[in-house]
Amino acid sequence: MYQKFDLKEKLRFYVITDRRMSDEVKSVRLAIGGGATTIQLRIKDASTREIISVGMKIRKITRDFNVLFIVDDRVDVALAVEADGVHVGQDDMPLKMVKRIAPNLIVGVSASNLKEALKAEEEGADYIGAGSIYPTVTKKDAKILGLASLRTINDAVKIPVVAIGGVNHQNVVKVLKSGIDGIAAVSAIVGASNIRESASRMRTLIDNYFRETR
């Protein structure tokens, strides 16, 4: 997989599913229609068979549209549906284990501080999901990282950094100014009444920023 694309490019606009806001398959289709470059499937509280069933549908759509497909937490599901990668938080499988049992997956790691980010890079993470940048309705207990720390993390690691947590159309340019490679969003996209339009506006903001600055 790695040879086929530039990971940084793919991580520019990273959309995460949330069934409390919208059906996964439907929201993925609309988000990709609006310009999402990476999709993360995040489902808790469903049977493995159901997660796999949804994952297979998303694998098909993402492959058809050349979008990166990452599965949250579940390495077994990522392998079963042939996702491109898996994203692990600090409560998920330790990175070293992921690398051992799934050496061919792209692995993203959540970091809420510099120490976690440096450890993840050292252990072989392919990218960092840094956050929460702002308070977010999706994870009410999330630690707030803030933009200054986001910049510190981004300056400290060589692997791509995606900012997550409370990023929306209003603040996305400010977040991108910290020098990161992409932004991840849940509610700003899959919680929107018009998911495709919301994704399209976000993609335009991101593209305009990168066109003007890099």
Place this chain on the structure above:
Amino acid sequence: MYQKFDLKEKLRFYVITDRRMSDEVKSVRLAIGGGATTIQLRIKDASTREIISVGMKIRKITRDFNVLFIVDDRVDVALAVEADGVHVGQDDMPLKMVKRIAPNLIVGVSASNLKEALKAEEEGADYIGAGSIYPTVTKKDAKILGLASLRTINDAVKIPVVAIGGVNHQNVVKVLKSGIDGIAAVSAIVGASNIRESASRMRTLIDNYFRETR
């Protein structure tokens, strides 16, 4: 692994954890002390990291005592903690996917009827968990298989069959008379006030049955 032991022998007395009844690590230690030959770790509603942490402790104990170690549902956890196998129900990962992503794991499959059992054998299952034999407090919505159907399944497949669901000290001999290779228990063992003593009595009943009949 396969070459190192007789799977049928190992499946004779199969104890499944349940944190609603007793701490997993503690109950595993006591059940093995009482004679369990297989341990299945079954945890829902915990983070992957927590399941792995418990699983690593159980891997150590089961290895020390030469007991088979099976993880319920989670193929990723089974691979990460180097369990001997994984057990999948009809709501878990489809067997063919399990065999593809984890070709070296022993795979058990739940069957509540003959059709499911035959399909599992055909697709490469290593053993069948047939049940529920009786109504059980652990899975209130479980389909009841009954002893006649258990015998039908056991006669129809070549792979080992373990009976599960409501098996206790009172009915275990009756269940074994259907010709199966082992019994699995949750509440009769890990729900007992004295887990070690309960396991020891069960093991004696099983051993006596096999000594007298086979």
